[in-house]
Amino acid sequence: MTIKKVISACLMLTCLITGLSGCGKTDQVSDTAERSVIKLGSDSYPPYNYLNEDGVPTGIDVELATEAFGRMGYDVEIVNIDWEKKQELVENGDIDCIMGCFSMKGRLDDYKWAGPYMVSNQVVAVNENSDIYTLSDLEGKTLAVQSTTKPEGIFLKRTDSRIPKLGNLISLEHRELIYTFLGKGYADAIGAHEESVIQYMKDYDAKFRILDEPLMTVGIGVAFSKNETRDLPEKLEQTLDEMREDGTSEKIIGKYLDDPEKYLEVDQLEEE
Incomplete structure (x- = not known):
């Protein structure tokens, strides 16, 4: 009888341990299954969003979004x-938000926003041997931009007195084409984000x-629909602020750009 009792007790203990272990695994699977996915829309715009050598989305915005939404309990699909x-x-509703080095200025009423989370300069670039040195030198010239x-908008509206009248403005659907037009001489200059121009010169040894x-x-x-009913914009902005304060954003940006701290001086921006 004593041996039977020992065997019975062992069996009961084994079942109890197995049951507890199984219960823990079930909870873990459930937590993973309940993790929602944020669909983030962007085009290819190095160094913010592009495919690496393995065909995997990478870049500043990809890493910032993955970290920020991850802290909020979401996975990200680019x-x-x-x-x-x-x-x-x-x-x-085909995508949840837009995040691709997206300027907020002049668009505040078009979306619900999280940000600004970075600072960027819109610039004009020319070929190395060009005789264009100032914005006024663009008078009568041909400029290529991504549509x-x-x-x-700056060159179409010309609300800034510094912007001269161009001879021709070429708007191209794909970002890469503006650099081709400049390199081939089809355009005298291009307008784009400074970081994008720098990245292109690095990637293609362009002068x-x-x-x-x-x-x-x-x-x-980060832009959301004006009809967004979730509190995603507010929570994302708070999370991005926390990432800027704890050094995470600077570390991520530093992988792609020199002097990453200057891109985080959002408090110095004028009201949009």
């Missing part, structure tokens, strides 16, 4: 979009020169 259709896609970007005078200094943010 969706490559037609940049011209970004507002339509986010309003229709629906801030430089396009461009960035004008000293920027077109505009802007804050970049």
